[in-house]
Amino acid sequence: MDTITPLLKVENLRFRWPSGQRDVVDIPELSIQQGERVFIKGESGSGKTTLLSLLGGINLPDSGRINLLGTDIGQLKQSHRDQFRADHIGFVFQLFNLIPYLSVIENITLACAFSSQRKAKALVKSSTLEDEAYRLLSHLQLQDRSLLNKPVSDLSVGQQQRVAAARALIGSPELIIADEPTSALDADTREHFLSLLLSECEHSGSTVLFVSHDPSLEKTFDRSIHLNKLNRADVSRKIQQQEREQ
Numbered sequence: 001m002d003t004i005t006p007l008l009k010v011e012n013l014r015f016r017w018p019s020g021q022r023d024v025v026d027i028p029e030l031s032i033q034q035g036e037r038v039f040i041k042g043e044s045g046s047g048k049t050t051l052l053s054l055l056g057g058i059n060l061p062d063s064g065r066i067n068l069l070g071t072d073i074g075q076l077k078q079s080h081r082d083q084f085r086a087d088h089i090g091f092v093f094q095l096f097n098l099i100p101y102l103s104v105i106e107n108i109t110l111a112c113a114f115s116s117q118r119k120a121k122a123l124v125k126s127s128t129l130e131d132e133a134y135r136l137l138s139h140l141q142l143q144d145r146s147l148l149n150k151p152v153s154d155l156s157v158g159q160q161q162r163v164a165a166a167r168a169l170i171g172s173p174e175l176i177i178a179d180e181p182t183s184a185l186d187a188d189t190r191e192h193f194l195s196l197l198l199s200e201c202e203h204s205g206s207t208v209l210f211v212s213h214d215p216s217l218e219k220t221f222d223r224s225i226h227l228n229k230l231n232r233a234d235v236s237r238k239i240q241q242q243e244r245e246q
């Protein structure tokens with residue numbers, strides 16, 4: 001029996017995109033414990049990014065409940081949900097979502113502009129937010145100080161990926177949600193980047209949800225979730241696909 005309250009608990013979650021013909025997410029139950037490092041896999045189009053957007057309160061489910069840190073995020077007003085996300089979740093998006101005209105440092109420290117809690121936690125680790133941004137970047141092996149004040153659009157894709165990771169990590173949010181955060185890195189750098197990311201999360205006690213197509217990374221995680229087992233919508237999608245092909 002579960003005696004510890006999970007960090008994240010999902011019940012009867014269903015979601016369909018407004019323009020869609022069918023549910024993309026249909027998950028009866030999912031629990032993630034605090035500090036757990038979870039690897040999520042599934043083929044392209046199986047709903048991984050959609051699921052992460054629901055778990056992070058970016059989109060609201062059509063039905064069901066998402067309880068994060070004891071809060072039912074579906075019950076929060078939009079402005080409270082945005083603040084809750086800024087305080088407690090660090091996202092590394094599949095397409096980074098960095099702000100191109102801001103510098104590297106500005107992109108990273110922006111996460112603290114939206115959350116006084118994260119700002120305070122960042123300032124426990126370093127004396128200024130800029131120093132903390134640089135500490136994280138160095139830890140993610142982007143030590144070149146000359147890059148810090150450049151617009152992020154001047155960086156390579158692999159460098160931008162590390163900036164996106166540092167932005168998610170600054171201020172030690174309780175949950176790190178990372179969607180294909182290593183796709184732009186070469187195989188040699190990938191495992192190294194992952195171990196640096198995970199060690200930073202371990203120091204902060206953050207829980208990690210990590211989506212990737214790369215099976216070689218799976219072994220580093222406490223648990224692996226295959227969306228085609230968890231998500232009933234993915235099973236019905238496959239059945240429909242097979243029927244069309246016959």
Ligand SMILES: Nc1ncnc2c1ncn2[C@@H]1O[C@H](COP(=O)(O)OP(=O)(O)OP(=O)(O)O)[C@@H](O)[C@H]1O
Nearest residue numbers: 017019020024042043044045046047048049050051
């Ligand atoms: N903004 C959107 N509006 C409408 N439909 C969407 C939207 N985003 C995704 N979808 C649809 O939802 C389904 C799941 O997409 P999703 O992006 O969650 O898949 P994924 O597992 O993350 O795929 P990938 O591995 O390629 O990133 C797909 O059929 C997709 O076409």
Ligand SMILES: [Mg+2]
Nearest residue numbers: 048049094179
């Ligand atoms: Mg995706």
